[in-house]
Amino acid sequence: MHGLGNDFVVIDARTAALPGAMTAAIARALADRRTGIGCDQLILLEPSEAQDFRVRFFNADGSEAGACGNGSRAVALLHGTPATVETGGGPIALEPLEAGARVDMGAARFDWEAIPLAYPMDTARMPVGWETLEGPMAVNVGNPHVVFFVDDALAVELERLGPVIEHDPLFPERVNVNVASLAGPDHLHLRVWERGAGLTRACGTGACATAVAAIRRGLVRSPVRVTLPGGDLVIAWEPSGTIVMSGPAATSFRGTFAWDDYAAGAAT
Incomplete structure (x- = not known):
């Protein structure tokens, strides 16, 4: 899927668990545009006890992010109905629209500890x-x-x-x-x-x-x-x-892959 060309591999593991744990190495292997499927971010949907479901965002380098706005719109379009989902950055509300979605991203935080910064400073106009x-x-x-x-x-x-x-x-x-x-x-x-x-x-x-x-x-x-x-x-x-974002999202294609191919490659 993609939102304005910011593209994602979306894996839906809400009803069928993955064969193994999603790791930074596997996410990185899947995201590789030459040897994997290729994407800016990998999105993993999982069950949640607190919300309708859980969404995890992995960057192309394998690191996990707390939020992804374009990816959240893609998830809303894929899910098809309004939902509140759990993310690493806190719960967010999704609402699919025609060819896109509206997402309530929650409140912005400005305290230096919340960014976080290495030491205190005015975040409104940083002296750097x-x-x-x-x-x-x-x-x-x-x-x-x-x-x-x-x-x-x-x-x-x-x-x-x-x-x-x-x-x-x-x-x-x-x-x-x-x-x-x-x-x-x-x-x-x-x-x-x-x-x-x-x-x-x-x-x-x-x-x-x-x-x-x-x-x-x-x-x-x-x-x-x-x-x-x-x-x-x-x-x-x-x-x-709270911050409300509206914009397009789209499905590029659907497919399958062999988990063991990427798990084995990530291990080496």
Whole structure:
């Protein structure tokens, strides 16, 4: 499945358990675009005692993320009816729409411990910078983000600076890097370097974090249209409220694979 070109391998293990545990190595092997199925993220659906079901998100490097906005819309479309699901970043509400979905991503968090950062600082305008990228806002929307507002998001060398910021010791759990430019009173252009996946055509949590940051700084009003390389998302948020994201999702194809092939390959 994909959301605006951000693509996923979705494995539904809600009624039939996997032959073995999903590990970072197996997720990485499945995500490999040359020797596996290929994806930005692997999504695993499992039973949940607390919610309708559980959703786990694995990045292409095998690391597990607490949230994935585009992936959540894909799950909503696959499930077919409204649901509240358990994620590593907390429960979220899904509602399928025609050719897409609406997702309540929960509340944004701004405390430095919640991002998390390595030491205390003001997350509304962080007193740090990397070359021309300075004074970002940090937001946790189920996973950690820093948001930089620039004159032209396309002009930023995100392929080079993204991994430097992602792996900076300031971010003990690494971080997603967003660069955005203002396109109108309710419109942003955005590019994202995604933690564990790299430069991506779209990032739903990045769009959420960036819209929230722009609203907090008074740059735009809600709802916000966020234009990414893969297309548009609409983000609605009011202070003290939850973040609601709307946008498309689609099924690319369905298939099967032999678990032992990937488990054996991951073991070696």
